[in-house]
Amino acid sequence: MNRTMQLLKAIGLAAGAMACAASAFAEPPPQCETFHFSGSTQQYAPDTPFIGSMSMTNVVSGETAEADVSTVLLGYTNPAEGKAITSHEISGRGYRGVNLVTFDDAQLAPTGEPGVFSLTTRMVVKTGNGGYNCGEMVIDGSSSTVAFGADGLGAASYSGLGRLCRCDPGH
Numbered sequence: 001m002n003r004t005m006q007l008l009k010a011i012g013l014a015a016g017a018m019a020c021a022a023s024a025f026a027e028p029p030p031q032c033e034t035f036h037f038s039g040s041t042q043q044y045a046p047d048t049p050f051i052g053s054m055s056m057t058n059v060v061s062g063e064t065a066e067a068d069v070s071t072v073l074l075g076y077t078n079p080a081e082g083k084a085i086t087s088h089e090i091s092g093r094g095y096r097g098v099n100l101v102t103f104d105d106a107q108l109a110p111t112g113e114p115g116v117f118s119l120t121t122r123m124v125v126k127t128g129n130g131g132y133n134c135g136e137m138v139i140d141g142s143s144s145t146v147a148f149g150a151d152g153l154g155a156a157s158y159s160g161l162g163r164l165c166r167c168d169p170g171h
Helices: 002-025
Strands: 031-043 050-058 066-076 083-093 100-111 116-129 134-139 146-147 154-166
Touching: 031 066, 031 134, 050 154, 116 154
Parallel strands: none
Antiparallel strands: 031 050, 031 154, 050 066, 066 083, 083 100, 100 116, 116 134, 116 146, 134 154, 146 154
């Protein structure tokens, strides 16, 4: 029985050591920051991306950054309800080298004004390098619109909150 107890103690100590070693090598939790962002984009020809810029302000530190934005409509998931999949390329000018690609669930809802729609979207960061490489940005339909002219070309203005993170510090 003494040998059995020694064996159990040894197994317990080995398991404890392995658990400690695993926790020492576990990924650190993401470091996230919250931003308010606003911007506008314009479509210059049919079936082309919307091109523009956005401003981002860190809500804690007050630091601001400007970024170039390109938005592509990838397709409609429910055209009758204005639901679509879009993608954004966001290239920061300065501020920690923000360079992101998002894939988004977007929805356009009529505002009552011809050709003008409120825009609601959840932009999920799929790739990123520089200061941030994961997170999401949410655009609230109450302060964001897309307007289409008689020529079918669109212009968007938007604002919202985003949580950008450093989930993989090696990238």
